[in-house]
Amino acid sequence: MKLNIIPVKWADEGVAMLDQRLLPTEEKWLMLRSYNEVADGIRDMVVRGAPAIGVSAAYGVALGAKQFVGTTVADLEEELEYICEVLGATRPTAINLFWAIDRMKRTFAAGRDEGLSVSEIKQRLVDDAKAIHDEDIESQRLIAQFGGELIDNDSTVLTHCNAGALATGGVWGTALGVIRGAVDQGKIVRVIADETRPYLQGSRLTAWELLQDDIPVTLITDNMSGHMMKRGEVQAVVVGSDRIAANGDVANKIGTYMVAVLARRHGIPFYVAAPLSTIDMNCPSGDDIPIEERDRREISHMKDIQLSPDGIGISNYAFDVTPNDLVTAIITEKGIARAPYTESLKKQFEG
Ligand code: MRU
Secondary structure, rough: OOOOOEEEEOOEEEEEEEOOOOOOOOOOOOEEEOHHHHHHHHEEEEEEHHHHHHHHHHHHHHHHHHOOOOOHHHHHHHHHHHHHHHOOOOOOOOOHHHHHHHHHHHHHHHHHOOOOOOOHHHHHHHHHHHHHHHHHHHHHHHHHHHHHHHOOEEEEEEOOOOOOHHHHHOOOOOHHHHHHHHOOOOOOEEEEOOOOOOOOOHHHHHHHHEEEEEEEEEEEOOHHHHHHOOOOOOOOEEEEEEEOOOOOEEEEEEOHHHHHHHHHHHHOOEEOOOHHHHOOOOOOOOOHHHOOOOOHHHEEOOOEEOOOOOOOOOOOOEEEEEOHHOOOOEEEEEEOOOHHHHHHHHHHHHH
């Protein structure tokens, strides 16, 4: 394994992002030179995946602060309020976005209350955004270590969407972190990647990412997983999450719920890997998680090719919620949480 994919980086001129819209055929980096460009990058899916969105938003706030030309802390505060509003309006489901913005707001408030100057507060914000990024990578490393233990040697693991290095601060990933962790522990692991209609994060990103690390991957269409589970070709399912409610209900890429139901039917463990920054203790259950709905054109067209007739209804929910009773365990940087999640998740924040 090379373990060298980092999709977003802080640079002197702005925030550099690997353009995930072009993968797997083109590896192109974009330089986003303002917080507005970072917001566009998140909205337009240059970067995607909950932890990666959080890291990018933190860098967006830091960049906006760095480019602030005013001279008073009060004016900087007003500007930051606006910057955070713009970044917070990009995508509604991934809680990491709001988690990172809140943390940056607290960093500002601490600097202001300590009586720091505008330039000192700007530096604090840049430093904290970098710390959020470093901590995210460290969390994925621990998730990989804990989660790797749950995977049997010589097994095939199915995953949905892309919850890899590309979807996080980088290196390990969450669900793919668990797989990398198992490989790191010397186990033989093969991966089945659902292609993940309509945005194809599985075929474009997960397959590309695993290929970089020489982990064997087989791509399937989303409707093949039941057949393969029935044939005994899947030993575990591991997915990431965009937001986990306090009761353990898991919002993740559309289609995850279907996979979880199938896994239960076939007695296959269904694991969710996510850092604590993805757990929303203010959200009592999955019913309270806002679900993004995206452009119908993602379904009606494949690039410029029209796939369905004009004049019909099209639903494009980007995420679904898997009820906690279908989740075998939730793997975080603090260890493994099991049902009842209301208690075990709370403990993860205490320990
Ligand atoms: O719409 P996306 O590509 O941002 O959705 C990403 C997912 O659903 C991932 O599975 C989730 O964010 C976990 S990422 C470690």
